[in-house]
Amino acid sequence: MPACDTTAPDTGPRNAGLPAIVRSSDVLASVFAALGDPMRLKLVAVLCAGGAFSIAQLTATTDISRQGVTKHLQVLAQAGLVSDVKRGRERLWQLEPGQIEEAKRTLEIIGREWDVALSKLKAFAEATL
Amino acid sequence: MPACDTTAPDTGPRNAGLPAIVRSSDVLASVFAALGDPMRLKLVAVLCAGGAFSIAQLTATTDISRQGVTKHLQVLAQAGLVSDVKRGRERLWQLEPGQIEEAKRTLEIIGREWDVALSKLKAFAEATL
DNA sequence: GCCACAAGCAACCTTATGGTTGCCTTTTGA
DNA sequence: TCAAAAGGCAACCATAAGGTTGCTTGTGGC
Numbered sequence: 001m002p003a004c005d006t007t008a009p010d011t012g013p014r015n016a017g018l019p020a021i022v023r024s025s026d027v028l029a030s031v032f033a034a035l036g037d038p039m040r041l042k043l044v045a046v047l048c049a050g051g052a053f054s055i056a057q058l059t060a061t062t063d064i065s066r067q068g069v070t071k072h073l074q075v076l077a078q079a080g081l082v083s084d085v086k087r088g089r090e091r092l093w094q095l096e097p098g099q100i101e102e103a104k105r106t107l108e109i110i111g112r113e114w115d116v117a118l119s120k121l122k123a124f125a126e127a128t129l
Numbered sequence: 130m131p132a133c134d135t136t137a138p139d140t141g142p143r144n145a146g147l148p149a150i151v152r153s154s155d156v157l158a159s160v161f162a163a164l165g166d167p168m169r170l171k172l173v174a175v176l177c178a179g180g181a182f183s184i185a186q187l188t189a190t191t192d193i194s195r196q197g198v199t200k201h202l203q204v205l206a207q208a209g210l211v212s213d214v215k216r217g218r219e220r221l222w223q224l225e226p227g228q229i230e231e232a233k234r235t236l237e238i239i240g241r242e243w244d245v246a247l248s249k250l251k252a253f254a255e256a257t258l
Numbered sequence: 259g260c261c262a263c264a265a266g267c268a269a270c271c272t273t274a275t276g277g278t279t280g281c282c283t284t285t286t287g288a
Numbered sequence: 289t290c291a292a293a294a295g296g297c298a299a300c301c302a303t304a305a306g307g308t309t310g311c312t313t314g315t316g317g318c
Contacts, residue, residue: 025167025174033165037306038158045154048243051250056264066265068307075305089264089315095243104236107229114177114224121180166276185294195295197277204275218285218294 031103034079039064040072044095047082052094156209160232163208168193169201173224176211181223 035041039062046061047053055073059066073093076082080099085092164170168191175190176182184202188195202222205211209228214221 025170029165029167029170031165032161032170036158036160036162036165038154039306041154041158041161044239048239049246051246054264064306065308067267067309070265071306091265095239097240097243100236100240100243104233104240107233107236110173110177110224111226111229111233114226114229117178117180168276183294193276194278196279196297199295200276220295 028103028106030079031081031099034076034081035103037072037075039068040076043069043072043076044081047093047095052085052092054090054092056090058093157232157235159208160210160228163205163210164232166201166204168197169205172198172201172205173210176222176224181214181221183219183221185219187222 035044042062043058046058055066055069058073059069062069073082073084077084081096082093083096085094164173171191172187175187184195184198187202188198191198202211202213206213210225211222212225214223
């Protein structure tokens with residue numbers, strides 16, 4: 001897969017102040033991708049509501065197999081959204097809110113930039129009318 | 130273990146006060162999934178920085194084919210993140226910030242719930258020491 | 259020491275996804 | 289009026305993703 005570099009060609013929509021979003025887009029995309037599945041979203045919701053749970057406990061809240069849950073947890077872990085701790089013969093999973101904060105901040109930036117762009121567009125339209 | 134069962138009267142993580150997240154999880158997941166790809170994230174960044182662009186213009190900012198860009202735009206559109214307007218022989222795409230706001234709000238909720246859960250856990254731990 | 263429970267590993271299957279190419283339709287403008 | 293630009297449609301390909309089953313390993317309790 002192409003690495004999606006930060007400097008776009010100058011033709012067309014030049015990167016007029018492209019937000020820092022694009023720079024770390026791979027990490028960020030992996031976070032969004034991890035949240036982009038109903039089952040994982042549910043697991044996150046369960047974890048964020050409860051604290052730390054074992055795989056068996058988490059599996060009980062779903063209707064898929066334990067292995068399925070494990071795979072989802074690994075996806076979430078790889079995106080840095082959850083972390084695990086071994087305790088005895090079980091492994092407890094809990095939320096790691098850092099990346100969630102990061103993702104939230106990105107969405108804030110997008111929204112803000114968009115507002116700026118919109119107002120510029122509007123000003124331009126009014127000026128040329 | 131689930132710490133102090135203030136609201137959760139059961140063994141596992143039953144739907145103990147699951148946030149409203151889960152209800153509309155499918156729509157929400159599709160939004161996150163749409164953002165969960167570096168190329169689409171870049172397209173969103175370009176759109177949010179610039180206003181409205183044609184497919185050809187957007188393609189010029191990437192290194193994939195026009196058809197590839199079209200597919201990505203359709204994914205974004207299906208998630209409600211962008212919308213299009215036909216103008217002459219070209220089709221202009223622009224951001225639709227509603228769903229982005231929604232996603233941001235969800236992440237806020239997750240973060241908040243998690244804080245609450247954490248403080249409960251902490252209180253419990255301190256009480257039993 | 260032994261049994262049962264929690265989890266890990268690995269193979270496998272099916273479908274979705276990201277990307278391509280080739281060709282057709284619509285619109286523009288000289 | 290007709291060539292070229294913008295885009296749509298459809299087929300195709302490779303690989304990743306979601307899920308399963310079966311078996312092995314590790315731990316705890318009696």
